[in-house]
Amino acid sequence: MQDMIVTALQPRAAERPKPERLRLAVEEFYARSTRRRHPEGEWQNGLWYPAASERRSCCDGFQPSLANRQALDSHCRTQAHVASLYDVPVGEVKAAVREDRKKGSPIGQQVTSSFVGPRPRDTGAEAFRDMRRRSRLEALGKLHAALADGLPVLKRLHALGGAEEPEEEALAPLLETAAASADRVVASLHVARHLEGRLACASALLETLQAALEAPKTKGRRVHSTVDG
Numbered sequence: 001m002q003d004m005i006v007t008a009l010q011p012r013a014a015e016r017p018k019p020e021r022l023r024l025a026v027e028e029f030y031a032r033s034t035r036r037r038h039p040e041g042e043w044q045n046g047l048w049y050p051a052a053s054e055r056r057s058c059c060d061g062f063q064p065s066l067a068n069r070q071a072l073d074s075h076c077r078t079q080a081h082v083a084s085l086y087d088v089p090v091g092e093v094k095a096a097v098r099e100d101r102k103k104g105s106p107i108g109q110q111v112t113s114s115f116v117g118p119r120p121r122d123t124g125a126e127a128f129r130d131m132r133r134r135s136r137l138e139a140l141g142k143l144h145a146a147l148a149d150g151l152p153v154l155k156r157l158h159a160l161g162g163a164e165e166p167e168e169e170a171l172a173p174l175l176e177t178a179a180a181s182a183d184r185v186v187a188s189l190h191v192a193r194h195l196e197g198r199l200a201c202a203s204a205l206l207e208t209l210q211a212a213l214e215a216p217k218t219k220g221r222r223v224h225s226t227v228d229g
Contacts, residue, residue, distance in 0.1 A: 018088060023107075025079075025086040026096045030111040032077040039076035048073045056084040068133070132199050139195045143188040150181030 016024070031037035040051040047064040050072055058080055064071045075081055079097060083090040100107045157178055160171070 021086040022088045022092055022096055025082045025088050025093050026100065026107055027111050028082045028085065029077075029079050029093065029097065030108040032082065034108075034112060036112065039073060039081075041073065041076070050076055054085075056081065058084050070133075074133075074137070132203070135195060135199065139188075139192040143185070143192050146181070146184040146188040150178070150185050153178045153181050 028037070032039065040054040041049055042051065043049075046066070046069060048070045049064065050059060054076060059072060059075060062071045062075045079093045080090045083093040153174065156174060160174075
């Protein structure tokens with residue numbers, strides 16, 4: 001396996017042939033998505049920002065906030081970002097990852113097996129928070145896609161309100177499309193709402209378990225002492 005696996009980004013990657021840069025981008029994506037490698041950056045006032053060497057133009061649309069402190073960290077682990085790092089089209093990176101996964105992920109497995117650095121030290125709580133964040137982002141992403149798909153149709157319907165007599169032939173299919181779009185939005189809202197409920201229950205359960213595990217186990221000892229006495 002090449003020695004560039006899961007090491008620092010190649011400082012002269014731009015000078016390498018495109019096929020090699022594509023391979024490096026795929027390897028970097030696997031390494032980052034499995035958290036065996038991390039983007040270059042630092043925490044500032046509780047928010048994570050990429051280093052100057054890490055930042056690319058694709059980062060401009062992401063801004064960390066108190067609600068999502070690692071928004072840029074998550075972006076820097078995506079196929080779009082690593083494609084920009086290695087100056088290859090993101091479509092080619094996505095296609096290469098898809099092809100690798102169809103074959104059973106030989107590149108991904110090679111990256112995992114070649115990693116010799118320290119394993120992530122995430123606790124169960126940290127792992128759960130990461131899972132919760134990713135699940136929430138996925139649900140919101142689906143809702144955003146449903147809204148983006150439905151809003152143009154709803155705007156057309158709204159515009160028809162000012163017309164004296166909408167054309168019947170155009171109105172029927174428009175209403176049908178709008179109804180289907182509305183159904184998708186409602187379904188996405190239900191999924192997001194139910195997910196939040198499940199995450200809240202899971203968070204409460206995790207906190208209860210942690211409290212129980214961290215509580216001092218003195219009750220049994222006191223009983224034992226009383227019996228002995």
